[in-house]
Amino acid sequence: MREVRIRDTLSGAVQALDPGHEVGIYACGPTVYSRIHIGNARPFVVFSLFARFLRSEGYATRLVVNVTDINDKIYAAAKAAGEGSAAFAEAMTAAYVEDTDRLGVGRPDAEPKATETVEGIVELIGQLIESGHAYESGGDVYFRVRSFPGYGKLSNRRPEDMDQGEESGSASRKEERLDFALWKSTKEGEDTSWESPWGAGRPAWHIECSVMAERELGASFAIHGGGSDLVFPHHENEIAQSESAGRPFARVWMHNGMVDAGGEKMSKSEGNIFQLGEALDRYGREAVVAYLISGHYRQPLAFGELQMEEAVARVERLRNFFRTQRGPDSGGASAEQQRGRSGESPPESGGEPERRLEAFREALADDFNTPRAMAEVFELVGEANRADELPGAVAAVDQMLDLVGLGTLGSPDEGGEEDEVAARLMEEREAARAARDFAKADEIRDELTSMGYEVRDLAEGPRLVPKS
RNA sequence: GGCGCCUUGGCGGAGUGGCUACGCAGCGGCCUGCAAAGCCGUUUACACCAGUUCGAUUCUGGUAGGCGCCUCCA
Numbered sequence: 342m343r344e345v346r347i348r349d350t351l352s353g354a355v356q357a358l359d360p361g362h363e364v365g366i367y368a369c370g371p372t373v374y375s376r377i378h379i380g381n382a383r384p385f386v387v388f389s390l391f392a393r394f395l396r397s398e399g400y401a402t403r404l405v406v407n408v409t410d411i412n413d414k415i416y417a418a419a420k421a422a423g424e425g426s427a428a429f430a431e432a433m434t435a436a437y438v439e440d441t442d443r444l445g446v447g448r449p450d451a452e453p454k455a456t457e458t459v460e461g462i463v464e465l466i467g468q469l470i471e472s473g474h475a476y477e478s479g480g481d482v483y484f485r486v487r488s489f490p491g492y493g494k495l496s497n498r499r500p501e502d503m504d505q506g507e508e509s510g511s512a513s514r515k516e517e518r519l520d521f522a523l524w525k526s527t528k529e530g531e532d533t534s535w536e537s538p539w540g541a542g543r544p545a546w547h548i549e550c551s552v553m554a555e556r557e558l559g560a561s562f563a564i565h566g567g568g569s570d571l572v573f574p575h576h577e578n579e580i581a582q583s584e585s586a587g588r589p590f591a592r593v594w595m596h597n598g599m600v601d602a603g604g605e606k607m608s609k610s611e612g613n614i615f616q617l618g619e620a621l622d623r624y625g626r627e628a629v630v631a632y633l634i635s636g637h638y639r640q641p642l643a644f645g646e647l648q649m650e651e652a653v654a655r656v657e658r659l660r661n662f663f664r665t666q667r668g669p670d671s672g673g674a675s676a677e678q679q680r681g682r683s684g685e686s687p688p689e690s691g692g693e694p695e696r697r698l699e700a701f702r703e704a705l706a707d708d709f710n711t712p713r714a715m716a717e718v719f720e721l722v723g724e725a726n727r728a729d730e731l732p733g734a735v736a737a738v739d740q741m742l743d744l745v746g747l748g749t750l751g752s753p754d755e756g757g758e759e760d761e762v763a764a765r766l767m768e769e770r771e772a773a774r775a776a777r778d779f780a781k782a783d784e785i786r787d788e789l790t791s792m793g794y795e796v797r798d799l800a801e802g803p804r805l806v807p808k809s
Numbered sequence: 810g811g812c813g814c815c816u817u818g819g820c821g822g823a824g825u826g827g828c829u830a831c832g833c834a835g836c837g838g839c840c841u842g843c844a845a846a847g848c849c850g851u852u853u854a855c856a857c858c859a860g861u862u863c864g865a866u867u868c869u870g871g872u873a874g875g876c877g878c879c880u881c882c883a
Contacts, residue, residue: 371883384883414881493812498879502811546881568883573812575882598814599877608882635832636822641815641876648821651833658832661846704823712823716831723831726847779842786844797845806845 342399345706350594363401365558369567370406373433374414378614380600380607387638389446405557406449440617446746455549459535462544474585478514480526480540489581496573547578565591598641628652634711662722694737697721701741
């Protein structure tokens with residue numbers, strides 16, 4: 342177990358995780374009012390892989406990613422779709438799970454929903470009212486911001502500079518402009534509501550995360566994560582709600598940068614979105630994951646056709662590494678038989694592969710620096726390609742890639758249905774080549790190409806590769 | 810206006826007070842019947858101006874430009 346350090350948004354300092362305690366991670370998930378886009382996938386991938394890395398280092402880790410399924414936009418979107426908002430939210434939640442499943446980085450340990458947390462929310466709001474941190478007004482409940490001296494510490498702002506910016510209509514119910522809603526009374530046209538001491542209504546944004554994080558991870562958990570656009574007001578408000586109620590909250594705040602398209606943040610309201618499902622269809626899951634880890638999680642990441650094609654090429658280079666390193670016969674072998682992780686011996690002690698693997702892990706331990714880690718992978722790939730033999734290289738690369746959700750690249754190509762036909766054609770082609778009948782050999786290659794195969798004549802013999 | 814971040818070679822993107830990041834693309838080779846894969850070479854990269862320093866892309870100050878949040882947002 343090595344020391345893992347993370348840059349903390351709150352203190353601005355790099356903090357080492359406490360190996361003595363469970364590392365509870367709460368990462369804000371999506372509000373389910375539409376299909377998610379590439380930008381939404383970034384935190385999902387980053388935190389899933391970070392949790393995977395921590396586990397591999399021996400940290401007891403628990404990852405929680407919530408689903409916010411109560412929200413103004415859900416009512417609006419459901420109405421536009423002519424559906425009930427509950428059914429709409431359920432359908433969108435299912436779509437979110439389906440899309441993120443396809444990323445192949447696993448599911449979080451818990452995925453609580455706002456709709457299943459209302460009881461706890463009502464309880465917390467009650468406590469805040471009792472202690473004077475919140476007040477009821479016309480069926481709504483608001484948080485009294487000036488009652489919490491720490492307000493602004495996460496986003497580094499002074500309350501007097503802020504403006505919660507709600508429409509002037511509802512603002513009149515608040516004591517002060519910067520107070521924010523904890524509970525909203527049911528409005529005209531809203532088809533879901535919950536009973537509360539303040540009448541029928543629903544939780545406002547922010548409060549559900551305070552409750553779900555504590556319920557799943559206990560008070561004072563290790564890491565709270567999410568997109569950098571949530572720092573204010575969302576996370577600032579979570580701190581205010583929880584700490585005002587005497588409940589210690591997250592110890593470290595970890596925020597990922599935005600994915601931007603055309604120099605601007607990708608967001609649903611900007612309309613410059615690229616849906617995750619479409620990206621998966623078009624480029625494949627490995628390329629999408631490889632793209633998302635190609636930059637440091639805290640920095641903005643440029644998105645575009647060029648970037649995705651580059652990710653495809655990068656992933657293909659890694660596939661080629663396994664194909665050539667494993668020799669000409671592995672192409673058609675069964676997947677289980679050729680599994681690198683089980684089959685190949687671990688990297689030799691003290692050898693180059695082991696040094697690269699070590700550097701890879703160290704890069705991840707240093708504020709989860711995935712681009713630096715990937716540079717180690719490519720360095721080792723280059724070294725192995727150059728060397729006649731580099732024992733342990735395949736196993737080391739496979740281990741590194743597995744850690745960042747790209748372990749499938751080490752799997753041999755799946756044989757297609759035309760396998761037998763293709764094999765026979767290959768034999769015919771070899772016969773033709775032996776007879777120096779290259780016209781016929783090229784004809785057969787064209788035929789194989791149309792079947793979706795690429796033919797590579799290696800020094801050790803010919804090789805069929807499914808075209809990606 | 811307030812707070813924060815950023816400006817690296819054609820593109821993406823790390824990093825460091827003095828040593829080739831890495832990937833993609835281009836160009837020229839090697840290998841090959843051809844092609845692919847792989848390998849080798851390649852286009853004086855660190856926005857600008859000062860300062861600190863033996864030495865700065867890397868630290869300090871300023872200038873210009875960009876981005877994010879301050880309203881829903883991963």
